[in-house]
Amino acid sequence: MNNRELIDIAERTYLKNYRPAPMVLEQGEGCRLRDVEGRSYLDLCGGIAVVSVGHGHPKLAAAIGAQAGRLMHVSNLFYNDRAIALGEQMARRTIFDRFFFCNSGAEANEALLKLARRYHFGAGAPERTQLVAAEASFHGRTMGALSLTGQPKYHEGLGPMVGDIAHVPYDDADALEAAVSERTAAVLLEPLQGEGGVRVPSPDYLRRARAICDAAGALLFFDEVQTGYGRTGRFMGHEHSGVEPDGCALAKGIASGFPLGAIAVKEKLADALPPGTHATTYGGNPLACAAALCVLEIFDEEQLVQNAEQGGQYLAAGLERLVQRHKAAREARGQGLLRGILLADEVDPGATLAVVREAGVLLSLAGGNVLRFTPPLCVSREELDEGLAAVERVLAAPPLRD
Ligand SMILES: Cc1ncc(COP(=O)(O)O)c(C=O)c1O
Structure with a gap:
């Protein structure tokens, strides 16, 4: 079944307390996720600051499997x-x-x-x-x-x-x-x-x-x-x-x-x-x-705590550059790999998040108008660069509030 067919079932069977993005994820590896139609996403959301060691970690999967049998x-x-x-x-x-x-x-x-x-x-x-x-x-x-x-x-x-x-x-x-x-x-x-x-x-x-x-x-x-x-x-x-x-x-x-x-x-x-x-x-x-x-x-x-520190500094510098270059981004803030950019008042945060997602990068919103980055702690510099580039393209011509 494709995304639409599965979402139709979810819309008939789920309570309506969530408003998920319109794709159905079925597999992940490191900082990548894949939906049921084979589309790949760079996951800089990490299940909202949860997936610390990355998706599909073979050692963690083996430990859970072994313990389940024990x-x-x-x-x-x-x-x-x-x-x-x-x-x-x-x-x-x-x-x-x-x-x-x-x-x-x-x-x-x-x-x-x-x-x-x-x-x-x-x-x-x-x-x-x-x-x-x-x-x-x-x-x-x-x-x-x-x-x-x-x-x-x-x-x-x-x-x-x-x-x-x-x-x-x-x-x-x-x-x-x-x-x-x-x-x-x-x-x-x-x-x-x-x-x-x-x-x-x-x-x-x-x-x-x-x-x-x-x-x-x-x-x-x-x-x-x-x-x-x-x-x-x-x-x-x-x-x-x-x-x-x-x-x-x-x-x-x-x-x-x-x-x-x-x-x-x-x-x-x-x-x-x-x-x-x-x-x-x-x-x-x-x-x-x-x-x-x-x-x-x-x-x-x-060394994931160290990577969160160093990767976090790298991400901070990248976010700071976005703030310098685009008036849609007002402020970069956070610590380690818990960071965000405060969007300007005229920018539509929900639409911005959706456009970034359509470009293949997953983030979340915090406080209503902060684009939040909480990637797996194993995220690489290249992955952060890829995410920053996608966000920069959107900030250059951001969706505005009505
Ligand atoms: C600081 C803080 N406390 C508590 C919670 C609630 O955690 P849970 O959703 O696992 O109940 C969250 C979830 O976002 C959180 O960020």
Whole structure:
């Protein structure tokens, strides 16, 4: 069947909550994807910052296949060797000591929310229930994560949200200080806002957030679902700032597309969720953890964090050139291989994305008007050049808003 025939079936059978691009993908290798009609695309979207080791990685495919034949699922009534090995690896590679595995970024933030309230409850401060997050943030679509998400358009028609959550402008430490009190359980921030428009905060913002939380006795959490696992050119996004949060949420690149999320916390939070207070059936199953362990091996063998750093600098220089040359591009921003170009107001972002795609390059939009680049971390300079050239051709005569 061709693209149209398959999409007709999807349009009859899917719920209508997505608006996918009009092609059906069936195969991938590295940074290339192919649709059912044999058309090839350069994937600089990477499944929205997920496919960290590239599509169809033979080592990852073999590890998943082998583990599927050995053991896939036992539930959390029992230990499994792959989850233990993964926790140990993550403890070695991060500042964190304790891990809880789940299945997505939203679930990881749900767990952080519950952990924050339950921690203070256990510490004799049950009145500390307030959570503070940032405007324009994105933390996921389940009710707790959605309530933390500081974008009212995603709340519309779905209220009431989870209570006692305040939102403050991002990158405004004074506003954060004014919102945090002895009633605050935790502050949750992205070290760099991804969905909000690839916004890198000013250098001392996270440091001040740490000081504000310490002064008020509140926990500081980072949502590293998009920024973690090498994406920004460091293993964890917060490493750029030198600021240590009490915990963070992870997902996306952690198993390069195999569904897995995690929270990672410091030792002082080890007892925050006593048995029975939180759980998930699939979380930490041996198959997902085997995939994540293999991803870490590939990171080491192929030096993918270093490639994200160096490739990221190369991409940054290319995006900066586009801003110099074309008035359709107003600003280049980001870190590592999480970057974007802010489009000028008169440019139609959705149409621009579509024209770039028709030219064979896949990107995504963030913040409504930022063309976002989140390629697999193995992307080469030649592939980045190819993508930049395609974007440049479109920016030279961009589609305009009506
Ligand atoms: C920072 C951040 N947190 C949470 C999420 C939600 O993750 P998931 O879609 O896996 O639930 C996302 C997804 O884009 C994200 O970027």
